[in-house]
Each structure stands twice: as C-alpha cells, then as structure tokens.
Amino acid sequence: MRESTALDQMICFQLYAASRAMTALYRPHLDPHGLTYPQYLVLRVLWHDGPTTVRDLGRTLRLDSGTLSPLLKRLETQGHIxxxxxxxxxxxxxxxxxxxxxxxxxxxxxLTQQLVCATGLTLDELTQLHHLLSRARGRATP
Amino acid sequence: MRESTALDQMICFQLYAASRAMTALYRPHLDPHGLTYPQYLVLRVLWHDGPTTVRDLGRTLRLDSGTLSPLLKRLETQGHIxxxxxxxxxxxxxxxxxxxxxxxxxxxxxLTQQLVCATGLTLDELTQLHHLLSRARGRATP
DNA sequence: CCCAACTTAGTTGTGCACAACCGAATGGTG
DNA sequence: CACCATTCGGTTGTGCACAACTAAGTTGGG
Incomplete structure (x- = not known):
C-alpha cells in the first residue's frame, strides 16, 4: 500500500493546487468587471435561479454567513444586488x-471555451473529472 | 455544445467545493496539533526533503512569499521550524x-486510510483523478 | 570596476473561508 | 398564552491567497 499513501496525499494537494489554478484562469476575465470568483459564483446562482435567500445561496455554494455576508455587502455596494x-x-x-x-x-x-482550451482536456475527460469530483465530495459533504 | 457549457462551469465549481471539502476532512486531524492544512503541506515538504529555501517551498506548493512569509512566521513561533x-x-x-x-x-x-475511506473512491478511481487533475493543471500552470 | 537588471524574501492591503458567538424571529409544546 | 429550542443573518477574529510594492543581495555587460 505504499503507492496509495503517496497517491492520496498527492490527490489532496492536486485538488488544492488545481482549484487555485482554475480561479487564477478566471481572474483575468472577471477582474475587468470588478468581480472575484466567489462573487461570480453568487451571481451565477442569481442569473440562473432569480432572487434567492442567503440561506439557499449558502446551501448551493456551501458557504456560511460568515463568508457570504461581507461578500454580499460588497456586491450591494457595487450595485449588482x-x-x-x-x-x-x-x-x-x-x-x-x-x-x-x-x-x-x-x-x-x-468563459467556457477559453477555459476548456486552457486545460487541454477533452470533453470526455471533463465528464470523467466531473464524475470523480462529485463522488469524492459525495461522502465528504452528504 | 450546451452540455459542455454547463459542464465546464460545474467542473470549476466542483474543484472549488471539493478542495474545500478535502481541507475540511483534514481539519479535525490537524487541529489537535495546532496545524492548518497549508502549514501541514509545508511540513510535509520539510519531512520529505529536509531543509528547504523559501523559494523552493513556493515553487513546490505554488505559493508566493506573500502567503509563505507569515505562514512560516507562525510555524516558527510554534517552534516547528x-x-x-x-x-x-x-x-x-x-x-x-x-x-x-x-x-x-x-x-x-x-491520514491516508481515513481520507480514502471518507471519499469512498477506489484506488483505481483515485489514480484516474490524480491523472486528470495533473493534466488539467498542466497547461494552466506550465 | 561599476552599474543596471534581476532575484529573493518580506510587507501592505483586499478578499475569501471558517469557527465561535450574538440577537431577532419563528414555531412547537405545555 | 408563556416558554424554549431552533433557525436565520450578521459580527468578530484568525489564517490563508494574491497583487503590488520594497529593500537587500547577486550577476552580467560595458
């Protein structure tokens, strides 16, 4: 089981590094509009679902009020919500x-096309990745 | 290409959420030792490689001095480095x-075994996930 | 040798994440 | 009705991330 040990460690680091790399890919596209990636996620929910309670935003994005309250205050100051x-x-x-x-x-x-190109993954690989991430998160966040 | 659009968006959110879920899994195991997940990553590099420059820590973990300097100061205060x-x-x-x-x-x-169990992924799936994450990050961070 | 370009680590400022806590509103039970 | 556990949004405090900047050290070209 030696490989497993190293592998699991690497998976967690890979997730951590990949997540930061992805938000870095979004940054140049969001910066011109004065948005951060979490703010963009909140807006995506609003674009898709319309008016939403803070509670439901938290459930959807898995963020608590300690994160959302100040974030929403900034979006309100900018006049977006x-x-x-x-x-x-x-x-x-x-x-x-x-x-x-x-x-x-x-x-x-x-932003889809540019980001798909940036990763260089095929549609098939993206599907696989999506599936594995859902499963990995499945038991962790029931 | 409608699915692709939604899929790519979801991938980025899945990465973001999965990464946070993973560090949440580590938290209860690291908290008793007064460590955070990024601090644990730094220590892992030191355990594996021995004395390391700040520059190399940054290259390995893909963190800049703005993140590492205060983190290392805290590890130094705790007497770990x-x-x-x-x-x-x-x-x-x-x-x-x-x-x-x-x-x-x-x-x-x-912490390997407990985290492998928490995700519920097989060793084969973990290998796939590792491979896909490396590839996804590959072009993004050359 | 001298100086300009570069590297290295640190500081400052902003914005997440998250734990811990608070007060107001709610809803069930006696 | 009165009481009390629960829910909801907000605040506070700590610790990342990262952009922008600074100061000290290094290096190569004239």
Whole structure:
C-alpha cells in the first residue's frame, strides 16, 4: 500500500493546487468587471435561479454567513444586488439581482471555451473529472 | 455544445467545493496539533526533503512569499521550524524543521486510510483523478 | 570596476473561508 | 398564552491567497 499513501496525499494537494489554478484562469476575465470568483459564483446562482435567500445561496455554494455576508455587502455596494427582508419570515433576507447585476451576464460572456482550451482536456475527460469530483465530495459533504 | 457549457462551469465549481471539502476532512486531524492544512503541506515538504529555501517551498506548493512569509512566521513561533540565512547566497532563507517539527510527523500519523475511506473512491478511481487533475493543471500552470 | 537588471524574501492591503458567538424571529409544546 | 429550542443573518477574529510594492543581495555587460 505504499503507492496509495503517496497517491492520496498527492490527490489532496492536486485538488488544492488545481482549484487555485482554475480561479487564477478566471481572474483575468472577471477582474475587468470588478468581480472575484466567489462573487461570480453568487451571481451565477442569481442569473440562473432569480432572487434567492442567503440561506439557499449558502446551501448551493456551501458557504456560511460568515463568508457570504461581507461578500454580499460588497456586491450591494457595487450595485449588482439588492437585499430585501423576507415577507412571511422576517429572519430571511432575499438577494435580488439588479439590472446592472443581470447585465453582467452578457458582459462577462461565456468563459467556457477559453477555459476548456486552457486545460487541454477533452470533453470526455471533463465528464470523467466531473464524475470523480462529485463522488469524492459525495461522502465528504452528504 | 450546451452540455459542455454547463459542464465546464460545474467542473470549476466542483474543484472549488471539493478542495474545500478535502481541507475540511483534514481539519479535525490537524487541529489537535495546532496545524492548518497549508502549514501541514509545508511540513510535509520539510519531512520529505529536509531543509528547504523559501523559494523552493513556493515553487513546490505554488505559493508566493506573500502567503509563505507569515505562514512560516507562525510555524516558527510554534517552534516547528527555524530560519537560517543562506551561506553562499544571502538573499535566500533556508527553512529547517526543528526536533518538535520532525516529531509532528509521527504525532499526526498517517491520514491516508481515513481520507480514502471518507471519499469512498477506489484506488483505481483515485489514480484516474490524480491523472486528470495533473493534466488539467498542466497547461494552466506550465 | 561599476552599474543596471534581476532575484529573493518580506510587507501592505483586499478578499475569501471558517469557527465561535450574538440577537431577532419563528414555531412547537405545555 | 408563556416558554424554549431552533433557525436565520450578521459580527468578530484568525489564517490563508494574491497583487503590488520594497529593500537587500547577486550577476552580467560595458
């Protein structure tokens, strides 16, 4: 089992390094719009799902309020989102994308092709990678 | 190409989420020793390679001095490492593991088995994942 | 030899992540 | 109704990441 030991260690480091490398690939495309990668993820959820509570954003992105609250405050300052108290449950806060927040979807555009090219992986390999990552995360975050 | 678009996006998010899930798996094993995951990575390099310059640590872990300098300062405060100016090139700083730093290798022990179990991936799948992550990162960080 | 270009490590400032905690709102139970 | 555990969003404090900059040391070309 000697290889396994080294391999597992490397997997964890590879994940850590690959994740940072990917966000570095996004950076030059997001920077011109004043966005960070986590902010972009939040906007993607809003573009796809419309107004969303802070709770649901946290569940989707697996981030807690300690991370989301200041991030949302920055997006609000930039005018991309609007906060609104929930009506029937006043504990909740609903995040609405504003017109400028929605416009960003077109402005940022489709980053897919450039990133697929950057990795050099085939569509088949991307599918495999997606499958393995889902499984790896499956038991870890039930 | 509709699937490709969604897939690529998901890959990047999956990497991001999987990486955080993995460090979360390490946390309970490292916390008792007062270590964070990046600190553990630094120590692993020192355990494996012996005294190492800050430059080489950065190259190996793909972290810059802005990240490493304060991290190493904390490891030094904890008594796990010692800094020493390079002799023939006084710009360099060589990081030496101390006795307590080396002892941590035994204290932390082998986290492999528990983490392999946590993911539920087979050895074969781990090998695939390792391969794909290397390739994905390959062109991104030449 | 001398100086300009480069390398190395460190500092500063911003923005995540996450643990720990807080107060307000909610909802079930006696 | 009164009580209390739970949920929700926010704040605080610590530790990465990374861009931009600095200062000290090194090196090669004139």
């Amino acid at each position: 609007r906060r609104e108290r929930g009506t029937h449950d006043e504990r909740t806060v609903v995040i609405h994308p504003t017109a400028t927040g929605l416009a960003l979807q077109q402005a940022v555009g489709d | 010692r800094r020493e100016r390079g002799t023939h090139d006084e710009r360099t700083v060589v990081i030496h593991p101390t006795a307590t730093g080396l002892a941590l290798q035994q204290a932390v022990g082998d």
